[in-house]
Amino acid sequence: MTSEEIKDQVYDMGKKARAAALALAILSEKKKNEILLAMAGGIRNAAPQILEANGRDIAAGEERGLTSAMLDRLRLDPDRLEAVAAGVEKVATLPDPVGEILSEWDRPNGIQIQQLRVPIGVIGIIYESRPNVTSDAAVLCLKSGNATILRGGSEAIHSNRALADALQAGGERAGLPEGAIQLIPFTDRESVAVMAGMDKYLDLIIPRGGKGLIETVVSLARMPVIKHYDGICHAYIHSEADLEMAVKIVVDSKTQKPSVCNALETLLVDEALAEQFLPMVAAVLSAKDVELRGDEATRKMIEAKAATEEDWSTEYLDDILAIKVVPSMQAAIDHINEYSSQHTEVIVTKNREMADAFLSQIDSACVFHNVSTRFSDGEEFGFGAEIGISTDKLHARGPMGLRELTSYQYRVRGEGQVKA
Numbered sequence: 462m463t464s465e466e467i468k469d470q471v472y473d474m475g476k477k478a479r480a481a482a483l484a485l486a487i488l489s490e491k492k493k494n495e496i497l498l499a500m501a502g503g504i505r506n507a508a509p510q511i512l513e514a515n516g517r518d519i520a521a522g523e524e525r526g527l528t529s530a531m532l533d534r535l536r537l538d539p540d541r542l543e544a545v546a547a548g549v550e551k552v553a554t555l556p557d558p559v560g561e562i563l564s565e566w567d568r569p570n571g572i573q574i575q576q577l578r579v580p581i582g583v584i585g586i587i588y589e590s591r592p593n594v595t596s597d598a599a600v601l602c603l604k605s606g607n608a609t610i611l612r613g614g615s616e617a618i619h620s621n622r623a624l625a626d627a628l629q630a631g632g633e634r635a636g637l638p639e640g641a642i643q644l645i646p647f648t649d650r651e652s653v654a655v656m657a658g659m660d661k662y663l664d665l666i667i668p669r670g671g672k673g674l675i676e677t678v679v680s681l682a683r684m685p686v687i688k689h690y691d692g693i694c695h696a697y698i699h700s701e702a703d704l705e706m707a708v709k710i711v712v713d714s715k716t717q718k719p720s721v722c723n724a725l726e727t728l729l730v731d732e733a734l735a736e737q738f739l740p741m742v743a744a745v746l747s748a749k750d751v752e753l754r755g756d757e758a759t760r761k762m763i764e765a766k767a768a769t770e771e772d773w774s775t776e777y778l779d780d781i782l783a784i785k786v787v788p789s790m791q792a793a794i795d796h797i798n799e800y801s802s803q804h805t806e807v808i809v810t811k812n813r814e815m816a817d818a819f820l821s822q823i824d825s826a827c828v829f830h831n832v833s834t835r836f837s838d839g840e841e842f843g844f845g846a847e848i849g850i851s852t853d854k855l856h857a858r859g860p861m862g863l864r865e866l867t868s869y870q871y872r873v874r875g876e877g878q879v880k881a
Contacts, residue, residue, distance in 0.1 A: 462647065467655060471656060474640070478662060482583050482607060482641075484641070497549055500599075500628045500632045500637075503632065515620040522535055533720050534590045534720050535592065537593075537620060553604070555604065555845045558863045559578055559606045571875060571876060573873070575873075579869060580607045581605075583608045586598045587678060588611075588613055589674065590616040594669060595617075595628075599611065601847070601863060602848075608640060610663070613644065657683065665687065668689075675688045692726070693726050693727065695793075697807070697819065698729070698731060701810050712745050715782050721835075723850070724778070726775065726776055727784075729796060730784065731787060743763040743765070749780070753782055756785045759785065790819060801825055803826055804827065806823050806828055810831070839862045845863070
């Protein structure tokens with residue numbers, strides 16, 4: 462396709478999305494839920510086609526030499542696909558944030574003012590290898606009254622098309638407005654630039670993927686961007702930690718699913734208990750085939766490869782863990798604030814006062830005390846499926862559910878009041 466053809470097609474999608482957003486904004490919660498349930502049915506009805514399409518993406522990924530972690534993020538099977546459909550149904554059960562009154566008050570002149578939640582409008586989502594994002598993004602935007610334009614990566618193009626077709630076919634049977642959910646059907650890089658410049662139609666753009674993609678979108682965008690950079694998550698084992706609890710939290714954070722953004726990447730251990738704790742945790746991690754990379758102090762206590770400066774700022778998304786022994790909690794805080802991607806950090810300690818000090822000094826979206834980093838997730842927070850995890854501070858931070866996909870509006874009522 463030529464540049465002009467790409468621009469024309471994407472802009473046409475933008476026009477349709479803008480019209481759909483106006484229709485979605487006035488849909489009742491009941492109607493939106495009916496559409497969502499029909500969309501879940503659409504996924505189940507099209508399961509053979511979706512899985513066949515995913516198989517083509519997996520085969521292409523293997524030919525291209527994608528890592529095992531990337532292939533895992535890409536892969537769908539009957540259980541995962543059923544989880545996607547069930548996730549759509551779960552969103553239908555969540556409270557609709559649209560119309561919620563945030564505050565209201567009366568002025569001395571009799572004017573009544575309400576601040577209430579309203580949809581953002583049209584949201585563009587640019588993402589890479591996870592086909593489930595196609596469904597998550599579409600249904601969360603729909604429930605919050607937003608139209609969405611989706612642009613997936615080349616790795617999952619067949620899966621994304623099949624999922625989008627299934628969602629559209631199911632939703633249409635229940636009255637889904639035309640243009641409410643649209644997937645850009647091609648993967649030309651130029652389409653990203655077109656979306657980023659389409660501020661006439663897009664109110665918000667959310668890039669989900671590698672740092673290169675996010676930096677490209679941020680540099681080009683003419684509308685607000687909510688971004689999620691790397692998930693370089695840390696665990697600090699304080700000198701007053703329960704060692705058995707600490708082992709469980711570290712192992713779960715690293716190995717429960719290494720390929721996701723809330724998996725643990727760096728372990729910081731207080732020197733007061735490092736000699737006792739490191740052999741305990743290393744034995745379990747090594748048995749699970751986790752490659753350990755440690756600083757000099759760590760390597761005096763356990764077998765590990767030498768960690769480099771690059772390891773402290775790397776999101777592995779794989780069975781690799783960087784380990785550093787620190788002299789104090791302040792040293793751990795300083796390390797995290799220097800190398801963290803401001804995603805999720807955890808302290809393991811029995812000392813509540815020390816935990817509170819740690820949480821208040823860490824500049825990350827999510828800070829945990831005695832909890833696995835794997836709980837940094839919209840569903841675990843009770844939000845239902847999430848649109849992503851924002852490492853920004855405005856307007857959304859951390860796991861983004863339905864509320865984070867709304868803005869607010871002031872509605873003012875009176876009885877003829879005038880300023881003059």
